[in-house]
Amino acid sequence: MPNSQLIAVLFMVLSMVSYQISASFAKQLFLVLDPLTVVTLRLCFASILIVLMFRSWKIIKRLPYLKWKNLLxxxxxxxxxxxxxxxxxxxLPQGIAVGLEFLGPLTLALLSIKQKSDYIWVCLAIFGIALMVPWQDATAQNFSYIGAAFALGAGVCWAIYIYYGQKVVRQNIGxxxxxxxxxxxxxxxxPISAVHNxxxxxxxxxxxxxxxxALLATAIPYALDLLALKRLSKMSYGTLSSLSPALAVVSGMLLLNEHITTVQMVALVCIMLASIGVTFRAKNTEQGD
Structure with missing residues (x-):
């Protein structure tokens, strides 16, 4: 595997591990604070961390000249x-929430396919996600239709984030x-949270x-994502992200004592195989070029 691609894959894995650990910590915090307050506090602290880390006050003079449509x-x-x-x-349990959210970037990966042979990996990832969700027990206490709708909405935003993230990196503002x-x-x-609670x-x-x-969920993973997007196609990024549900289930099990079924274990294997497959496919494509 070329060094640039290997580094990009490493960036993505570290990003997903960091994010899933943070999600488990956030869910623990939900016992005393509502989700909107938690995400607001996280982003407020993250904004301070990131501005200091990257010395982003240097960009102020360039703000009027940026392509704001993509940035917004x-x-x-x-x-x-x-x-x-x-x-x-x-x-929802962490693994199910992330599994449903992943349908967004997975759809983006599907739309980016150019060769029919790549469909096997996307289909395998879809099969894994389908097994992850307890469709046969949708009325169970650990599943919520409203929660599922929120997760799917987050998935749409994730796909938009990937698409415009690739456009934003071309503005050379790092x-x-x-x-x-x-x-x-x-x-x-x-201000919304200040009114809400x-x-x-x-x-x-x-x-x-x-x-x-904030450090684990924003500063570290988003920075790594931007670096990865410079080296990976939407197809590779979207399908490699299929590791997220697997990592979410493991994190939920270790940090939240959330249990996974045998069917969900099979789902994890399908998801990881899809990720490995698309990585090697990207390698062969790059070598062919």
Missing amino acids: FYSGSVCLMNVLFYASLGK MHALSIAIVLSAMVLL PDALLQTQYWGKALLI
């Missing part, structure tokens, strides 16, 4: 994706694009955990 779509997708995913996480997206998201959500925002005893979630 990118920023809006980041904001809505986080809100909807946390809303779904409050109503990680400052992420800073702009996170700061705008925080600015939008902070002002007392929750001021419970400073939970700020430390919110800061940790």
Whole structure:
């Protein structure tokens, strides 16, 4: 595997592991704070972290000259994706929430296919996602139609995030694009949360955990995602992301004591095989070029 592609895959794996651990921590925080407050605190802390990390005040002079249409779509997708995913996480087991959310980028990967031989990996990933969701027991206590709708909405935002993320990186502003997206998201959500539940925002005893979630869920994974998008196609990125439900189930099991069934174990195998398959397919394509 070429070094650039190997590095991109490594970036994605680290991004997904970091994000799923943060999701488990966030779900623990839902016991004392509502999801909107948690995501708002996370994005507020993340905006500070990212601006400091990337010294994004340097981009201020260039703001009037940027392509704001792409940046606004990118920023809006980041904001809505986080809100909807946390809303779904409050109503569904972590693995199921992430599995449903993944249908968004998976659809994007399907639309990006150019060779018929690639369909086997996308179909395998779809089969894995289908097994992940307890369709036969949809009325069970651990499944919510509203939560599923939130997760699917987050998936649509995830697909938009991937699409416009590839456009944003072409503006040559580096990680400052992420800073702009996170700061705008925080600015939008902070007044909404202040009206929704002002007392929750001021419970400073939970700020430390919110800061940790911000680091694991925003600063680290989004930065790694932008780096990966420079080296991977939408097809490769979308299908490699199929590791997310598998990592979510493992994280939920280890950190939240959420159990998985034998059928879901089979789903994990299907998802990981699809990820491995598309990685080797991308390798062969690059060598052929």
